[in-house]
Amino acid sequence: MITTKKTGLAPSRRSVLMGAGAGLLAGAGLIRPVWAQAAPLKLGFQLHATGIGAGYGRWYQRTADAAVKLINEGGGIAGRPVELVYEDDGTDPKRGAEVVDKLVSQHGCDLVLGTLFSHVVMGSAPRAGELKVPYLVCSEGYHVASGALNRWTLQPGITDVRSQISSMAPWVAGNIGKKVTMVYPDYAFGYDHRDFFTAAIQAQGGEVLAQIAIPPTETSFTRYFPQIPPETEVIYHVMVGPGVLTFVKELGEFYGTGAKPQLFGFIDSLEAVDTATPGLEFLEGSHFWEAHPRVKPADAGEHEAAYRAAVGVDDNGASTGDAADVATYSHMFSTWETLFFIKQAIEAAGYTGPADRQKLVEAMEAISDLPYGIERPQGAKTFNGKTHQAFGVQNISKIEGGKLVKVHTTTIEEGLYPDAVDYTTMAF
Amino acid sequence: MGFGPFLLLAVMEGLVSAAVLALTAVGLSLVFGVMRVVNVAHGAFFMLGALVAWFVAGHVAGPPVWGWLAALVVAPLVVGALAALVDISVLKRLNYEPEAVIVATIGVLYILEQAALMSFGPDARPVAAPFTLRLQLPWFGYSGYKLFVVVAACAVLAGVWLLMARTRFGLLMRATQVDRNTARAFGINVDRVYAGTFALGAALAAVAAVLVVPISQVHYLMGADPLLLAFITVIIGGLGSLRGTLVAALVIGLSDGVISMFWSPTLSKIIATLLVALVLVFRPQGLFGAKA
Numbered sequence: 001m002i003t004t005k006k007t008g009l010a011p012s013r014r015s016v017l018m019g020a021g022a023g024l025l026a027g028a029g030l031i032r033p034v035w036a037q038a039a040p041l042k043l044g045f046q047l048h049a050t051g052i053g054a055g056y057g058r059w060y061q062r063t064a065d066a067a068v069k070l071i072n073e074g075g076g077i078a079g080r081p082v083e084l085v086y087e088d089d090g091t092d093p094k095r096g097a098e099v100v101d102k103l104v105s106q107h108g109c110d111l112v113l114g115t116l117f118s119h120v121v122m123g124s125a126p127r128a129g130e131l132k133v134p135y136l137v138c139s140e141g142y143h144v145a146s147g148a149l150n151r152w153t154l155q156p157g158i159t160d161v162r163s164q165i166s167s168m169a170p171w172v173a174g175n176i177g178k179k180v181t182m183v184y185p186d187y188a189f190g191y192d193h194r195d196f197f198t199a200a201i202q203a204q205g206g207e208v209l210a211q212i213a214i215p216p217t218e219t220s221f222t223r224y225f226p227q228i229p230p231e232t233e234v235i236y237h238v239m240v241g242p243g244v245l246t247f248v249k250e251l252g253e254f255y256g257t258g259a260k261p262q263l264f265g266f267i268d269s270l271e272a273v274d275t276a277t278p279g280l281e282f283l284e285g286s287h288f289w290e291a292h293p294r295v296k297p298a299d300a301g302e303h304e305a306a307y308r309a310a311v312g313v314d315d316n317g318a319s320t321g322d323a324a325d326v327a328t329y330s331h332m333f334s335t336w337e338t339l340f341f342i343k344q345a346i347e348a349a350g351y352t353g354p355a356d357r358q359k360l361v362e363a364m365e366a367i368s369d370l371p372y373g374i375e376r377p378q379g380a381k382t383f384n385g386k387t388h389q390a391f392g393v394q395n396i397s398k399i400e401g402g403k404l405v406k407v408h409t410t411t412i413e414e415g416l417y418p419d420a421v422d423y424t425t426m427a428f
Numbered sequence: 429m430g431f432g433p434f435l436l437l438a439v440m441e442g443l444v445s446a447a448v449l450a451l452t453a454v455g456l457s458l459v460f461g462v463m464r465v466v467n468v469a470h471g472a473f474f475m476l477g478a479l480v481a482w483f484v485a486g487h488v489a490g491p492p493v494w495g496w497l498a499a500l501v502v503a504p505l506v507v508g509a510l511a512a513l514v515d516i517s518v519l520k521r522l523n524y525e526p527e528a529v530i531v532a533t534i535g536v537l538y539i540l541e542q543a544a545l546m547s548f549g550p551d552a553r554p555v556a557a558p559f560t561l562r563l564q565l566p567w568f569g570y571s572g573y574k575l576f577v578v579v580a581a582c583a584v585l586a587g588v589w590l591l592m593a594r595t596r597f598g599l600l601m602r603a604t605q606v607d608r609n610t611a612r613a614f615g616i617n618v619d620r621v622y623a624g625t626f627a628l629g630a631a632l633a634a635v636a637a638v639l640v641v642p643i644s645q646v647h648y649l650m651g652a653d654p655l656l657l658a659f660i661t662v663i664i665g666g667l668g669s670l671r672g673t674l675v676a677a678l679v680i681g682l683s684d685g686v687i688s689m690f691w692s693p694t695l696s697k698i699i700a701t702l703l704v705a706l707v708l709v710f711r712p713q714g715l716f717g718a719k720a
Contacts, residue, residue: 050542052649054550215693217653219644223441223689225568226434242552242647249554253562256569272551279554325549 040083041076043068043342044103044112045335046124051091052241053117055272056328060114060138061086063332066310067339070374077343078351085109093123100127100135110354113338114138116331118189125149132428133354134361136342138334140164140291142192145389147421151428154364154388157338158291158331159381161192163415164266167394168289169200171408176262176287177233178206183224183247184238186213193238193266214239221247225254228261238266245279252282262286267294267397267404271328274318276402283399290395290404291330292378297406307336307377316403333378337390340375341367341383358428365424382412386422391415433567434689442685444574447581448640450677452654453661454588454670455632461668462605462625465524468533470633471655472540473511477503477634478555478641478650479548485555492556499555500638504631511630515623524622537651544648557642573642580639588632589670601625605668660700664707666717675715679703 045064048057068082076082085107089096096115103109111134115121118141125143128135129150137144137155142162144155172180180201184190190213198208209229214221221243228235239247247269263286275283294317296304311332312320319325341364349356349363365385372380381392391412397404456470480503485495514536522528561572592598603611604621612618636654644650661680665672680700687696707714 050545050550054545054648055552058550218693219653220441220445222570223438223685223693226437226689242645242650245552245554245645246643250571253569253571256562256564258564258569277554278556326551 038076038080040081041078041346042083042085042107042109043339044100044107044109045084045086045114046089046096046099046103046112046120047086047114048091048116048120049086049088051089053091053120056116056331057088057091059272059328059332060116060335063311064114064335064339066312067336070310071339071343078347082339089115089120089124091117091120093119096120096124097127100124100131100133104131104133108354109133110351111136111342111357111360113342114335118143119187121153122148122188125153128152132357134357134364136338138331138338140331140334141189142196143188145384145387145420147387147423149388151423151426152361154361156341156364156367156370156381156383156388156390157336158334158390159392159394159415160389161189162196162417163389163391164289164291164394165193165196166200166417167410167414168264168396169197169206170204170414171396171410172234172236172264173201173204173206176264178204179231179233180206180208180236181210181212181228181232181234181261182208182236183212183214183228184236185240186215189240190238193236197236216241219243219246220250222250222254225251232261234262234264236264237269239269244269245273245277248282249279252279255282265289267291267330271331272326274324274326275399275404280402284402286399287407288397288399288404290397290406291392292333293395293397293404293406294327294329295397295404295406301372301377301379303372303374303377306374307333311336337370337376337378337381341370344375361428380412384419386424387419388423430567433565435686436565437568437570438686438689439682440570440575440685441689442682443578444643444681445684446677446681447578448636448654449657449661449681450585450674451577451581451636451639452633453658453665453673453677454585455629455636456658457662457665457668457670457673458588458632459626459629460662462601463524463622464526465519465529465626466526466533467626467629468530468655469514469536469540470629470658471651471653472537473507473630473633473651474637474654475544475646475648475651476510476540477507477637478646479544479648480506480634481638481641482548482553482555482646493558495556496558496638496642500635503634503638507634508627508631512623512627515626516619519626520619520622541648541651548646548648550648552645552647554645555641571643577639577643584632584635584639585670585674592670597621597624660704663704663714666714669714669716672714672716 047061048054064084068084071082087099087103089099100112103112113136115137116139118139121137121139125135129152135153138157140158140160142160143149144153145160182194184193194211209232210227212224212227265288267288267290296315313327314320317327317329345360345364349360351360367383370376370381370383379393381390383390393412394410395406396408397406459465459467481499484499484502488495488498518532519529522532557573563570563572600616600621604618608618661676665676684696
């Protein structure tokens, strides 16, 4: 059987029309504000759009978009417009390394930023080091300041777990209790809490009675509660992931109306979760660490309102469009502050393109004082160029009437600890 | 806490995990038994059932029990209908080739998960239990609803057994299971039995989800763990055997409860996986499975 196909010979009417349509669309895309002929700075964003970190990823994207909008309205960075290129890493370390590669080699990004989950940071940072590209993480892990990573990896937008814990322990020992049982996830993030809190509470004359590690995939928690010693005064909990609600609910069922220890938790347990959710009544009166108070405190800084408006968050910490859509407020500011840190460093370094990447990292290492302003809505910070880590204030909030109410703010000094590494002596 | 109360809590926890296992595994077992189809999308149907439950419960006014009852009716219907559609439009066209079906159901799994992420979002959301009853024992408190799940699981399993053993549809399913071609020769509409079985399997996953969701939460990735555990249960019990599924769920659930409380949860997972390996080596058809 012989069939004749005209494909490739003469253009059909349909293909001509489609081509014309595509041309129109492409043309429309080109009509943009013209930036004095400057090529845009391309910043690659490693985004947890899917996988276990998706709840955070969504808010990281919204916050980064808002920051870039503000930066571009103010004339961009060094006169160049900024463009964010997002790539989904599936909250997976292996994919994370591929994403760094793709952002740098394929999209031609000047640097990469935005990673939250520690295991993705650990999986991606070595690749950033091989590619010799600045990699700015927003993860609060101690992995940067511990010296486990490389000269190209920095954490300028959020404090690390060790610093957070060191500044919390005195308050816990002084105000809630000294006999503590810790409940934490059974992997690196949990171990940081276990090690640093145990040491920090001992320094305050307290003690950790039991350390209960829970596998990250666990969906039922009641079976762990009998391990909590009865003389416990404080349960220190830092659970993450979708099982958190169950954890709190089952803890409530277990203790019920009887005598129960005080609770102190890290807000990581309840990021993106409404504290007034049915089943969480058990948390009433308990305390949480917050980096950036979700419910706007009465004494909030002068830039708090402008920041909330820019990222689309109301005074209760939920999306202005949907009260059920609660923000990951104590983490997302890190992308905003990291972007303004990048702006400061690029302008100081006179960075013009990928050939200046080393100069850019050196300029970042030279930054030390990061004062409060719209660039840093969470609060003033200091940056340690040797350890590549930022230090800032921490907050403690209490749940009252289903709402987080800020009760205490630490100083930056309370979160400082001796340097464990000097990255500036390492080769690029 | 003394040894007695500790053991009591371990057994209660074990019974609850056995019930959850049996509920999630029974649909998988049924589909494999009748159709010889390994349905990797079973966990996604479970997740979809929970999602529908969350949606329905949020749209029914009145006390939580009304929303929950409505979900118990609506979720299996919606999920079952979708599964029938998948069977007719995808699996049937692949002639139920084992390898092709596995790949196709993996595809369905991804489509459902990502659709849930795009519509429902990435956050975990709670569904209120139909009743709040907290049992205060002298040593600890326990959720009354969790014990209700154990009773409900028994009822669901009994219902499936009755359906298979006492109804005409059950007879058709069993006939198709024994020999598809002979069944067709006797005038049984095998296509319809297959679509019905696949829908029933998915509907059972949805029922399990509605029962389980008040003690966990809705999350778009929630189907992964139940799927794995359901496979373990079904392999140990024997694919296609209802009795085997029940016994395996009890063995795994109770040993999980007791071992993870007295020793460590990791050890109980190791033992469950070891059990699967041993069963596969020494009795590949499972404890109660018929020889293929």
